[in-house]
Structures are given as C-alpha cells and as structure tokens.
Amino acid sequence: MRFSKYLIFTLREDPKDAEVISHKLMIRAGLVYKEESGLYGYLPIGFRVYNKVVNIIREEMNRAGAIEVLPTILTPASLWIESGRYDIMGKEMIRIKDRKDNWLVLGPTHEEAFTDIVRRTVSSYKQLPLTLYQIAKKFRDEIRPRFGVMRCREFTMKDAYSFDIDEKGLDESYNKMREAYIRIFKRVGLNALPVEADVGSMGGTRSEEFMVFSSVGEATIIHCPTCNYYANVERAESILKDDDVVENETMGELKEVDTPNVFTIEDLTKFFNTSPKKFIKTIIYMADGKPVAVLIRGDLDINEVKLKNYLGAAELELATPEIIEEVTGAKVGFAGPVGLKKEIRVIGDFSIKNIKNAITGANKTDKHIINVNINRDFEVKEFADIRTAKAGDICKNCGGSLEETKGIEVGHIFKLGYKYTESMNVTVLDKSGNRIHPIMGCYGIGVDRTIAAVIETSNDEKGIIWPITIAPFECVIVPIATKDEKIMEISNKIYEELLSKNVDVAIDDRDETVGVRMNDLDLMGIPFKIIVGKKAINENKIEVKRRDNGQTYEIPVSEAVDEIISIIKEEYKKYEA
Ligand SMILES: [Zn+2]
Structure with missing residues (x-):
C-alpha cells in the first residue's frame, strides 16, 4: 500500500466525547469514525485491524470444528414470539415494521435464528454434534452508548451455537470453544481470563466470561489470589468475614423508637450509636409485577442478579413509593419484617440469620423498632444467597481473602440447556428412534470490543x-x-x-x-x-x-x-x- 494513494486520517486532538484511551486513539489514529451516538464505522486502517481479528477468530473456530454460516440479520418477530423473548427483550431490541405491516427484528443475538437453522436441516442424532457460527453485525439500542466501540448500538460479533445429543456432548462442545477462545485471545495479544459468570434463570448450567483486567472495564470481578477463583460479581459467592454479630446477648424487649428524618443506614448508625451490622434492611421489590420483601444485614448489598435468578423472575425492579406505602403502611425508609401491612413473599439473605436484637423499620412513618429477633418476632420461610460478594470476604473454596478488580468482557461462553430447542420445538431422532431435544451452548466474542481492549492494554503517550x-x-x-x-x-x-x-x-x-x-x-x-x-x-x-x-x-x-x-x-x- 502506498500511503500517498491511500486514505490516512489522523487527528492531533482527542475527541471531546471520548472518556477512555481506546476511544480516543481509535478516533485519532483514523481507525473508526463516529456516525452517530453508538454508531461507528471503520476507516481503511481500522478495517485492516478488524479483518485480521476476524481472520484469527475464523481460523480458530474452524480448527475447533465449528462451521460458518450466514443467517439473516433481520429476523421475523415470529421466531422471537416462539422462544418467548419478543416481550422480554425490551427496548434494546430494534424492531422494524415492513411495508406489509410485519414486524422484523434487527438481531441483538441469534439463538432463535440458529435454532431455526437446525430445525430446518437436522433430523437425526447422526448429524450431531454440530457447532455453527457467524461473524456478523448485531444491534442493541443501548440506553447509554459509551466508550466508543466498547458499548455501542451496532457491533460485530462472532457468535457460535452448539447442538448436542446430551449433556456429556455439550461439555465437550463447550470445552472445545473454551480452548479456541484461549487461543484466539492469545493470538490477538490479549490476556483474557475465563471468569465464572451468571447463568441466568433460564436453565443454563455453566457460564464463563473472558475478561481483560482493566480499570475502564464495566464488569466487577471477585477473585481469590490464593486459589485463583475468578467470578463476575453478579455470580460470585463468598463467606462473610465478620460473624461478630453472633453474640450471646439475651433477647431484649421489642420497642418502637421515634426516628424522624433518619433514613440511611449511615444516619441510623449514628442515631442508634451502633454498628450497621445490627440493622436488618428491608427492601421491597417488584418481581414480575408482584411485591417481594427482601431482608439483608445493614452493611451489605443485595445482588439483584442473584435475587432475580432465585425468584426466576423475568423483570425485577425496586418498588415505587406508592407500592411501598401500600405494602408497609409507611413512607419509604421505614420498612421492616415485623408487622408488614400486606402479606407478601419474604426472602432473607443468610446474613440475617444470626442477628440478635436487630434494629428494623417499624412499618410506621418515622419509626424504627429495636430488639427485633428472628423466629421470636418474625418468621422467614425462604433463605437464599442474595448478597453481593466484596473484597475482604472469605473465599468459599480455600478460606483466602477475596479481592475486587475491574474487567472488560470480550467473550462469553454459556451452557444454555434446552430453553430454545424446547420452546421452538426442535427434535432429532436418537439411536432408539425416540424424538429428543438437542441441548445447546452459545459462545460469543465481541470483535470491536476485542480491538478496543487490545488498545486499552497496549498503548503509550504516542x-x-x-x-x-x-x-x-x-x-x-x-x-x-x-x-x-x-x-x-x-x-x-x-x-x-x-x-x-x-x-x-x-x-x-x-x-x-x-x-x-x-x-x-x-x-x-x-x-x-x-x-x-x-x-x-x-x-x-x-x-x-x-x-x-x-x-x-x-x-x-x-x-x-x-x-x-x-x-x-x-x-x-x-x-x-
Ligand atoms: Zn480461594
């Protein structure tokens, strides 16, 4: 290539809207241009990098035995209605109405499309295992696109889907993809580690994200330096370090205390002159339209991903002040497990099991109760781990002390299970002539984000x-x-x-x-x-x-x-x- 006849477009100044290094440098070096918020196109220099990354991914996918196809980017709404995701996907999914008034979807992901390919073409166990992939554009109408190509609305992904006859087969397909990912990231110069990830509430059994440690990463990773446990905070489990709330106190007498204008745990801690661990926070959520009360120790945070999975809910959000008042009988900030006005489902995090003489909201505006004791004053039928693990907690595997770090997710591998083959009714004949649903896995790599992650980890002042x-x-x-x-x-x-x-x-x-x-x-x-x-x-x-x-x-x-x-x-x- 002769640069005199090529298109080189470099800038001396950082673009004003760029917060992270990779975004600045991709614009300044003329790799990409910004068409519109969350929409980036590649200029010649960037497109060369893009193609090299794509080629490495393609080589490794083929080496692992995956087969490349090219499904349509526009998919009919009917496929999404079949799988049950048409409504769940919400506003991130871009929908288009064609001239005949049919709804189409600009694919944000392609489980449905690939399941449909297999439904059309595979009928016997003899054709399995099968892993199909594509390297193509995806669309997500992000509410807040940012960091250049790192979180944008149109992007390229390699996504692969495996179909197996049974779980053992899925394990093998999954491991092949895992190996391929390790090779791909090594070849593009990224130190990307597989990290335990959320499996969702849809029957997935194992999931790992490939993370590049970086301060600009949007994911929080919990890890144990002693045994190399790595998990996304959405998923991470830990043991609480401090059990100092398990004291041999005798149970005190329940008593209401006036607490006007004392709302936050910090204010309450000062007001009562005690530790935040003495409080039981009661938070009212709406899970698929129904109110749920969630109890956790005052110094800890609820992990909404864990909670959503535990409840098996499609939608989970904090209750509105109106609903809180309806459920508790009090204004926001005074909810508690004793004497809720409305009988609703109550879920306790394990952290509240041993608190003696706790302080809770009184379900009356401007009032708290002291000396609240579980089993004596209220009952919890359901306990679950719905707490966010954090640095300083104890590793459940080895007893080491956990640490926290930030990561950029560049890849994701996922044992999906039967969700799509069941909902979309894909069957094959097994050896005995019975119709069975194949079991699926899915495997994604963000091409643009991989490029950005390389730049984040490999740059200097020049x-x-x-x-x-x-x-x-x-x-x-x-x-x-x-x-x-x-x-x-x-x-x-x-x-x-x-x-x-x-x-x-x-x-x-x-x-x-x-x-x-x-x-x-x-x-x-x-x-x-x-x-x-x-x-x-x-x-x-x-x-x-x-x-x-x-x-x-x-x-x-x-x-x-x-x-x-x-x-x-x-x-x-x-x-x-
Ligand atoms: Zn450990």
Whole structure:
C-alpha cells in the first residue's frame, strides 16, 4: 500500500466525547469514525485491524470444528414470539415494521435464528454434534452508548451455537470453544481470563466470561489470589468475614423508637450509636409485577442478579413509593419484617440469620423498632444467597481473602440447556428412534470490543502499540525524503520485494515532513518502521525501529528484506497459541 494513494486520517486532538484511551486513539489514529451516538464505522486502517481479528477468530473456530454460516440479520418477530423473548427483550431490541405491516427484528443475538437453522436441516442424532457460527453485525439500542466501540448500538460479533445429543456432548462442545477462545485471545495479544459468570434463570448450567483486567472495564470481578477463583460479581459467592454479630446477648424487649428524618443506614448508625451490622434492611421489590420483601444485614448489598435468578423472575425492579406505602403502611425508609401491612413473599439473605436484637423499620412513618429477633418476632420461610460478594470476604473454596478488580468482557461462553430447542420445538431422532431435544451452548466474542481492549492494554503517550498479529501493517517503509530519487529508489525496491514475499508492508510516501509521518505511524501503532535515509546512500544501511520499546536495528540494504522477514517471523512467535 502506498500511503500517498491511500486514505490516512489522523487527528492531533482527542475527541471531546471520548472518556477512555481506546476511544480516543481509535478516533485519532483514523481507525473508526463516529456516525452517530453508538454508531461507528471503520476507516481503511481500522478495517485492516478488524479483518485480521476476524481472520484469527475464523481460523480458530474452524480448527475447533465449528462451521460458518450466514443467517439473516433481520429476523421475523415470529421466531422471537416462539422462544418467548419478543416481550422480554425490551427496548434494546430494534424492531422494524415492513411495508406489509410485519414486524422484523434487527438481531441483538441469534439463538432463535440458529435454532431455526437446525430445525430446518437436522433430523437425526447422526448429524450431531454440530457447532455453527457467524461473524456478523448485531444491534442493541443501548440506553447509554459509551466508550466508543466498547458499548455501542451496532457491533460485530462472532457468535457460535452448539447442538448436542446430551449433556456429556455439550461439555465437550463447550470445552472445545473454551480452548479456541484461549487461543484466539492469545493470538490477538490479549490476556483474557475465563471468569465464572451468571447463568441466568433460564436453565443454563455453566457460564464463563473472558475478561481483560482493566480499570475502564464495566464488569466487577471477585477473585481469590490464593486459589485463583475468578467470578463476575453478579455470580460470585463468598463467606462473610465478620460473624461478630453472633453474640450471646439475651433477647431484649421489642420497642418502637421515634426516628424522624433518619433514613440511611449511615444516619441510623449514628442515631442508634451502633454498628450497621445490627440493622436488618428491608427492601421491597417488584418481581414480575408482584411485591417481594427482601431482608439483608445493614452493611451489605443485595445482588439483584442473584435475587432475580432465585425468584426466576423475568423483570425485577425496586418498588415505587406508592407500592411501598401500600405494602408497609409507611413512607419509604421505614420498612421492616415485623408487622408488614400486606402479606407478601419474604426472602432473607443468610446474613440475617444470626442477628440478635436487630434494629428494623417499624412499618410506621418515622419509626424504627429495636430488639427485633428472628423466629421470636418474625418468621422467614425462604433463605437464599442474595448478597453481593466484596473484597475482604472469605473465599468459599480455600478460606483466602477475596479481592475486587475491574474487567472488560470480550467473550462469553454459556451452557444454555434446552430453553430454545424446547420452546421452538426442535427434535432429532436418537439411536432408539425416540424424538429428543438437542441441548445447546452459545459462545460469543465481541470483535470491536476485542480491538478496543487490545488498545486499552497496549498503548503509550504516542499512541497505539499493536501486536504484530493484528496491526494494520506489519511494517511501514519511511523514505526520509520523498523527493530524493535515490532514497525513493531504494525504498521502492525494498517495498516491492517485501510485497512479493507476502509481507504486509506499506510505504509512507506522503508529501509530509518526516516528523509528521513518523508521528502518524506511532499513533497508528505500526510495529516496525523501516527508515530509509541518507545512511542508505552513504553507508548502504537502513534502520528498523520497533514501536513497542523504540529499539532500532541497522541493517545493510542488501540484507534488508531477509532481515526484516526474520524479525517479523520472530515477533509472531510471541503470539503463538
Ligand atoms: Zn480461594
């Protein structure tokens, strides 16, 4: 590629709306442009990176035995109605009405479409196991698109779906994908770890997210440095460190206390001059339209994902002040387990089991009760782990102390179970001639987010530092003076030869100062610059400069091509899976 005839578009200034490094650099290096909030298109330099990532993913999917297909992006609403997700998906799913008044969906995910392919084409156990995949656009009408391509409304995903005859088969298909993911992320230069993830309430049995640790990550990961337990906080389990609330106190007498204008646990702690662990928080939720009271110790937080899964609810939200008043008989802030006005389902987190003489809301405005004791004053029929694990808790596997970190989710693998094959009635004949539902797994990688995650973890003040495997070009030749015939002759010769030997090379022959061009190449993250200057004429030497650590090699012109090829080859070894 000759840059003089190419489209290079770089910016010196950070875009105003960019909060994270990858967003800034993707815009400044001319990888992407912003069409509209949450909508990014790729410019030539970015599209080269994109294609390299896609190729690596495709190679590894094929190696793992997955088969590529290309379903439609527009899917009929009927498929979603069949699976039961048409209403559940909410406003994130973009719906379109065609000229015949039929509703179509711009696929946010493709479980339905792939299940439909299998329903159309597979009828016997002999055709299984089968893992199908696509690398294609997805659409989600994010309420708050942000961080550039990291959370946007149109994006590319590789999504794969496995179909097996039984759970043992699913385990094998899942593990093959897991292996493939480890290879893919290694090859694109990402340190992505599989982390235990939420399995949802729809019959999934195992789920892992591939996380890249980064301060800009939107996911919180709980991990144990002692036994290497890693889990998304939505899923993480832990043991509470402090059981100091289990005291041998004698039960006191129930007593109402006036607490006007004392609402938060912090205020209450001051008012009663005691520890937040003495409080039982009572929170009223609406689960699929029905009120539920949830009890947890005052210093802890409810994990709404765990709660939603426990309840098997499709929708879970905090109750409105009107409903709270209806249920408790008091204004917001005074709910408690004793004497709720309305009889509703009560779920207790394990953390409240042993609190003696607790303080709770009185279900009367401006009043709390002290010396509340479980079993004596109120009953909890259902206990569950609905607490958010946090740093400092004890690891349930090894007793170590848990830590918290942030991560960018770049991939997700999921044992789905029978949800789609049952709801969409997909069956195959088994060995004995019985009709059975295949069991499914699904496996996604966000292509754009993978690119952004690489930039987040590999950059410096000059710009991006690409791993050679996904760099827009492996190397770029920089003729110091583009008007100097001799320099251009040597540059062109090296360029043509490298091209003929399949090196992904470009020549930056733009009519710009050498400083501008070098800065652009650094910003774009080109791994190797091949500098052809006066030394090429006077001393017969060129210079190869590494982007990552600035190291330079002087090479005789006559050996340049072979030497560059060998340097590049060596570089690839770092990313071998
Ligand atoms: Zn541990």
